Amino acid sequence: MLSPFGQSFKDNGYQLGNERDAPIYQNPAYWPVTFRITPIWHRENENRAQVDGAAGVSGNEASVTTHGFDLSGLDFHTGGTLAKNVSFYVLPSSDPTASFHFETVMARLDNLAHTSWLNLKLGKFELDNLLSEKRILTLTNVAGVYTNYHFQPATENNGVNAAFPGFTFGIGDNQLGMEVMGHSADDRTRYSVAVLSSNDGNVNLPTSRSYGTYLTFSQAFQAGSLGLQRIGVFDYIGEAPTYFQYTNGNNSGIPGNAAFGIPGTGIGNRTFYRAGLIAQIYIKKYDLTAMYFHSGDDKYLATGTPANAAYGTLPAGAQNAIWNGALFESHYMPNPQFILIQRVELVRMSQQALPIVAGTPYIPGVSVPSLSFGNENVYTFGGRYYPFISSRAGFAFHGEYAFSHQIGTSPITGQNLDFSSLLAGFDFAF
Amino acid sequence: MRKIYLAKSFAGIAILLAAPLLVSAQQGEAHIGKLSGNAGAGKQLYYRYCWGCHGFRGDGNGENWLPTGSYASQPYLNIQPRNFVAATFKCRSTPTGTLPTDEDIYNSLGRGLTNSNMPSWITLTNQNRADLVAFIKTLSDRWKTDKAGAEINVPAEPAPTVQSIQHGKELFTKLECWKCHGPEGRGDGPSASTLTDSNDQPIRPYNFAGGSRFKCGTTNHDLYKIFMTGLDGTPMPSFADVIKPEDAWDIVHYLRTLQVSHKSPELALWEGTKEGAEIVKAQKVRGTPTGAGVNQ
Numbered sequence: 001m002l003s004p005f006g007q008s009f010k011d012n013g014y015q016l017g018n019e020r021d022a023p024i025y026q027n028p029a030y031w032p033v034t035f036r037i038t039p040i041w042h043r044e045n046e047n048r049a050q051v052d053g054a055a056g057v058s059g060n061e062a063s064v065t066t067h068g069f070d071l072s073g074l075d076f077h078t079g080g081t082l083a084k085n086v087s088f089y090v091l092p093s094s095d096p097t098a099s100f101h102f103e104t105v106m107a108r109l110d111n112l113a114h115t116s117w118l119n120l121k122l123g124k125f126e127l128d129n130l131l132s133e134k135r136i137l138t139l140t141n142v143a144g145v146y147t148n149y150h151f152q153p154a155t156e157n158n159g160v161n162a163a164f165p166g167f168t169f170g171i172g173d174n175q176l177g178m179e180v181m182g183h184s185a186d187d188r189t190r191y192s193v194a195v196l197s198s199n200d201g202n203v204n205l206p207t208s209r210s211y212g213t214y215l216t217f218s219q220a221f222q223a224g225s226l227g228l229q230r231i232g233v234f235d236y237i238g239e240a241p242t243y244f245q246y247t248n249g250n251n252s253g254i255p256g257n258a259a260f261g262i263p264g265t266g267i268g269n270r271t272f273y274r275a276g277l278i279a280q281i282y283i284k285k286y287d288l289t290a291m292y293f294h295s296g297d298d299k300y301l302a303t304g305t306p307a308n309a310a311y312g313t314l315p316a317g318a319q320n321a322i323w324n325g326a327l328f329e330s331h332y333m334p335n336p337q338f339i340l341i342q343r344v345e346l347v348r349m350s351q352q353a354l355p356i357v358a359g360t361p362y363i364p365g366v367s368v369p370s371l372s373f374g375n376e377n378v379y380t381f382g383g384r385y386y387p388f389i390s391s392r393a394g395f396a397f398h399g400e401y402a403f404s405h406q407i408g409t410s411p412i413t414g415q416n417l418d419f420s421s422l423l424a425g426f427d428f429a430f
Numbered sequence: 431m432r433k434i435y436l437a438k439s440f441a442g443i444a445i446l447l448a449a450p451l452l453v454s455a456q457q458g459e460a461h462i463g464k465l466s467g468n469a470g471a472g473k474q475l476y477y478r479y480c481w482g483c484h485g486f487r488g489d490g491n492g493e494n495w496l497p498t499g500s501y502a503s504q505p506y507l508n509i510q511p512r513n514f515v516a517a518t519f520k521c522r523s524t525p526t527g528t529l530p531t532d533e534d535i536y537n538s539l540g541r542g543l544t545n546s547n548m549p550s551w552i553t554l555t556n557q558n559r560a561d562l563v564a565f566i567k568t569l570s571d572r573w574k575t576d577k578a579g580a581e582i583n584v585p586a587e588p589a590p591t592v593q594s595i596q597h598g599k600e601l602f603t604k605l606e607c608w609k610c611h612g613p614e615g616r617g618d619g620p621s622a623s624t625l626t627d628s629n630d631q632p633i634r635p636y637n638f639a640g641g642s643r644f645k646c647g648t649t650n651h652d653l654y655k656i657f658m659t660g661l662d663g664t665p666m667p668s669f670a671d672v673i674k675p676e677d678a679w680d681i682v683h684y685l686r687t688l689q690v691s692h693k694s695p696e697l698a699l700w701e702g703t704k705e706g707a708e709i710v711k712a713q714k715v716r717g718t719p720t721g722a723g724v725n726q
């Protein structure tokens with residue numbers, strides 16, 4: 001999480017506000033760019049991965065472990081002002097194989113109408129999440145993202161209906177759209193309203209012509225000698241397509257054919273939402289972030305069914321998927337160079353999209369074995385030590401262990417599925 | 431008798447031993463209204479937020495300044511951060527040459543210093559800023575030997591009039607303010623390019639046409655204090671011994687008319703006169719120069 005000053009600096013469009021923010025006042029010898037990458041050693045384990053049997057027949061499960069030296073992805077950050085009250089941020093980012101994409105590209109008009117309550121941002125950017133996934137302190141495969149930010153019920157994207165274009169969404173993902181945000185002069189009160197293209201941040205309009213809206217509000221207050229505390233609410237209400245318009249080719253509109261529809265023409269939109277509460281509590285050298293999530297997906301999205309009778313029909317007994325989540329992340333900083341990290345995430349289904357048939361395994365598009373099917377717990381512990389602190393470069397020794405436990409989602413037997421990840425590395429930026 | 435003597439001796443030794451601690455305790459405190467700052471807590475904040483510019487020892491030689499070494503010709507900042515060891519402060523409510531009050535430093539932290547790289551720290555809590563003031567006072571021995579100066583008296587501001595503005599304009603010329611600030615207050619007087627601060631760094635006089643905020647505040651009251659206390663460490667002197675308070679207010683009213691891009695009662699009055707309207711119109715036509723990255 002950002003410090004009060006960091007949050008204010010970001011909310012002011014990376015400006016100090018002292019009539020020296022335009023590039024003309026910056027030393028031309030420096031260009032505001034930094035890169036970050038992490039050479040690591042890590043160990044990954046999945047307790048029930050799908051494997052071949054002794055006779056070479058697929059359909060068995062076994063514990064699979066791998067480990068070795070590796071790399072993280074690479075981020076190139078550059079941001080600043082183009083003029084007073086006009087700022088930008090560009091972040092080309094690669095995976096470990098150096099395959100690049102634009103993680104962030106946005107320009108921002110700050111202090112419109114001479115008020116900090118009106119700022120406009122356009123492009124691809126991180127949603128106004130107080131607990132930022134882009135500044136996350138954990139790096140493992142299991143805990144490198146927040147589970148609650150990306151959770152989707154296990155019944156979704158089940159592959160039953162080829163006409164369904166797929167539905168992927170995470171409020172932790174950077175999204176494409178426009179955001180209006182504002183804040184009080186001391187940044188204690190903040191709000192944002194964003195209108196976003198419902199493509200989960202993917203460019204070239206791959207699926208839909210629909211939009212989502214993200215609303216946030218937070219208020220900080222001083223709690224005696226403990227310092228600033230902050231509470232907030234957020235809500236994403238979106239739509240996603242369930243089939244493509246027209247056909248892609250001669251006769252591919254017929255169910256069963258390989259390709260369906262024209263990319264970008266997704267229609268048959270159905271709604272989904274992600275809402276929650278957040279509290280950020282500081283007690284001396286200890287801080288705690290607590291979040292509650294309440295989310296839901298329309299039954300067509302949750303069962304992977306096109307909302308068009310010509311392409312498919314809803315499974316019998318299908319209903320909207322609804323779930324709740326919680327996150328508790330705490331940090332203890334004995335000194336500014338050392339931080340201990342702990343996180344617990346819980347996800348609990350409160351309504352399954354498919355009928356519950358106890359005693360039977362999960363049958364995609366038909367039934368689930370229990371209400372708890374797909375529930376997930378994630379536990380993370382770690383520490384970072386910064387041998388030096390500099391405003392020009394960063395370096396940390398990073399160690400972390402994360403463990404994920406899912407109910408009933410192993411690929412063959414429908415037993416509980418666990419993932420664990422152990423990581424150590426040098427996390428640096430310059 | 432011997433016991434009494436020994437007791438007195440021990441008491442004396444104890445006082446001698448405790449004396450430095452008492453001084454340190456006073457030096458490590460700050461009092462702003464009902465707030466009491468603690469240097470220990472302020473130290474944690476200083477080494478998180480401040481030292482990159484102000485330096486590990488508070489001497490203004492943080493890594494973002496680097497006046498020596500391979501980056502000597504290209505410091506990241508264009509103005510050297512405040513040297514807390516020298517304890518010379520621009521923004522004070524106390525006479526020139528004296529230490530500021532705790533509240534003066536506290537206000538500077540919350541306000542930031544315009545035309546510099548010092549941002550507003552209003553996002554920190556009031557207690558955080560009080561703690562920082564307490565710690566800053568431990569960085570210089572001056573706080574051990576000197577007391578903060580007495581706050582200057584700021585008389586009630588008379589209502590601005592055309593006459594006061596015109597009188598202020600005359601004083602602006604008579605006191606030779608124009609030599610540094612320029613005849614139109616744009617910071618481009620004949621001496622402007624030769625000025626240096628106490629760190630021998632180039633410093634540019636304030637450009638009144640460029641904004642509405644002054645180095646040490648935004649109000650007429652703040653401007654009066656700047657004028658009467660001076661900005662220590664810069665060529666801007668104190669005029670407390672030169673002019674009377676009512677004359678100082680007249681200059682304040684005139685200086686407001688030089689801020690042609692900022693609406694004020696003084697500017698409205700001035701634009702209501704034929705002379706003022708012509709001057710302001712000409713000023714607006716000239717526009718606001720973007721300026722170079724030099725201290726103001």
